[in-house]
Amino acid sequence: MKTIAYFPGCAMKDQARPDEAGTLHALALLGYEVTEIPRWNCCGTVYSLAQDDLMRHVGPVRNLVRVQGMGEGRVLTLCAMCYGTLARSARFVAEPERLARINAFLDTEDDFRGGIEVVHLLTLLRDEVGYEKLAAQVKRTLDGLKVGTYYGCVLLRPRLFAVDDPDRPEVMERVVEALGGTPVAFPERTECCGAYLTVGRTDIVGDRVGRILRSARGGGAEVVVTTCPLCQFNLDERRPAGAPTLPVLYLGQLLAWAMGLDEPAVAALVSKEPATGRPVSTGV
Amino acid sequence: MASELDLSRDRLDAPFARRVEELSGENPYACYQCGKCSAGCPFADYMDALPNQVLRLVQLGDASALELSAPWVCASCLACGVRCPKGVDIATTMEALRILALRRGISPAPVTPDRPCPQIALVGAYRKLTP
Ligand code: SF4
Numbered sequence: 001m002k003t004i005a006y007f008p009g010c011a012m013k014d015q016a017r018p019d020e021a022g023t024l025h026a027l028a029l030l031g032y033e034v035t036e037i038p039r040w041n042c043c044g045t046v047y048s049l050a051q052d053d054l055m056r057h058v059g060p061v062r063n064l065v066r067v068q069g070m071g072e073g074r075v076l077t078l079c080a081m082c083y084g085t086l087a088r089s090a091r092f093v094a095e096p097e098r099l100a101r102i103n104a105f106l107d108t109e110d111d112f113r114g115g116i117e118v119v120h121l122l123t124l125l126r127d128e129v130g131y132e133k134l135a136a137q138v139k140r141t142l143d144g145l146k147v148g149t150y151y152g153c154v155l156l157r158p159r160l161f162a163v164d165d166p167d168r169p170e171v172m173e174r175v176v177e178a179l180g181g182t183p184v185a186f187p188e189r190t191e192c193c194g195a196y197l198t199v200g201r202t203d204i205v206g207d208r209v210g211r212i213l214r215s216a217r218g219g220g221a222e223v224v225v226t227t228c229p230l231c232q233f234n235l236d237e238r239r240p241a242g243a244p245t246l247p248v249l250y251l252g253q254l255l256a257w258a259m260g261l262d263e264p265a266v267a268a269l270v271s272k273e274p275a276t277g278r279p280v281s282t283g284v
Numbered sequence: 285m286a287s288e289l290d291l292s293r294d295r296l297d298a299p300f301a302r303r304v305e306e307l308s309g310e311n312p313y314a315c316y317q318c319g320k321c322s323a324g325c326p327f328a329d330y331m332d333a334l335p336n337q338v339l340r341l342v343q344l345g346d347a348s349a350l351e352l353s354a355p356w357v358c359a360s361c362l363a364c365g366v367r368c369p370k371g372v373d374i375a376t377t378m379e380a381l382r383i384l385a386l387r388r389g390i391s392p393a394p395v396t397p398d399r400p401c402p403q404i405a406l407v408g409a410y411r412k413l414t415p
């Protein structure tokens with residue numbers, strides 16, 4: 001058993017519950033004891049790109065202080081956006097003067113000493129578990145299901161924090177393969193869905209989503225998979241009229257299926273099971 | 285008649301450009317206006333100035349950049365930054381313009397959330413659209 005500290009973030013306790021449930025069960029089968037960090041707070045979801053905006057790093061850093069308090073040297077996230085804010089803030093405040101100022105802000109907390117590594121699920125599966133060990137745990141193969149792998153922005157940009165090659169990522173494709181699926185690396189898989197513009201600019205987000213889904217279907221995808229709750233929401237809920245109707249799932253839901261789970265939280269996935277025994281209807 | 289060509293930055297009305305540079309941590313003058321950022325920006329169609337044009341205004345020290353809608357349409361997807369041949373991270377310039385506008389009281393158009401709207405989006409939006 002390996003232990004790992006886990007930062008869920010808001011979405012995993014809300015609309016992304018099937019993702020969390022599926023992923024945590026899969027990680028248990030893969031030999032991980034996952035411990036949620038105590039008293040975690042919102043990561044802020046979007047990383048501040050300004051040089052003098054130290055206040056917006058307090059949220060992420062507070063979470064890193066909790067990880068430090070657990071005696072852990074790294075923290076796992078499932079959400080792409082949490083990964084972005086935590087990983088980037090950890091580096092931004094590592095500079096001594098900023099570290100001193102942020103610790104003055106935190107005041108009642110333990111001082112952040114830096115050096116906490118932020119790990120996204122995909123990196124863990126690739127670099128530590130390995131695709132072979134993942135494949136060995138598959139109880140119910142995806143049976144060649146054509147899975148469009150949607151990365152979006154935060155997993156791949158900026159380059160310094162990319163979980164894979166920003167131009168030619170393959171980690172999600174390899175995970176799909178390990179689960180018995182056929183990955184569809186469609187051209188729009190690395191282009192933005194519109195993110196938080198969904199609050200008020202549904203016109204723009206709808207256009208983007210239509211384009212992304214047409215690209216996925218054009219590549220032959222029967223389902224689209226993502227690790228970002230905001231991408232999942234946009235691709236599913238902001239789908240414009242006439243756009244392809246293929247299901248948009250979390251990676252955790254695919255893991256759950258492949259690892260033979262029937263938990264209530266993944267019921268939404270299982271209930272879509274068509275007669276062919278595949279995890280989702282093609283819906284197109 | 286003596287002729288002299290002065291190409292220094294000091295010729296320009298640079299305080300605005302300097303302020304943007306401070307906030308973004310990016311040198312606007314590194315940009316040579318090739319337009320690659322705008323070619324790849326998934327949101328360029330919805331902007332009132334293309335990303336390279338926004339950067340051009342900053343180079344010229346033209347604070348009218350703060351009145352544009354483009355920085356509010358930019359979703360911070362960072363596609364421009366990974367592709368710029370000069371390594372300019374324009375998304376940080378867009379962020380600097382948003383922040384300067386907010387600090388100077390130039391607000392974006394008011395936003396009415398479309399429902400349903402998950403908290404991950406609401407938190408992201410208020411972090412980007414409020415000072
Ligand atoms: S890609 Fe870079 S150099 Fe080219 S116009 Fe854009 S910012 Fe300037």
Ligand code: SF4
Nearest residue numbers: 325358359361362364
């Ligand atoms: S970060 Fe902004 S300007 Fe750059 S490509 Fe994305 S939306 Fe366009």
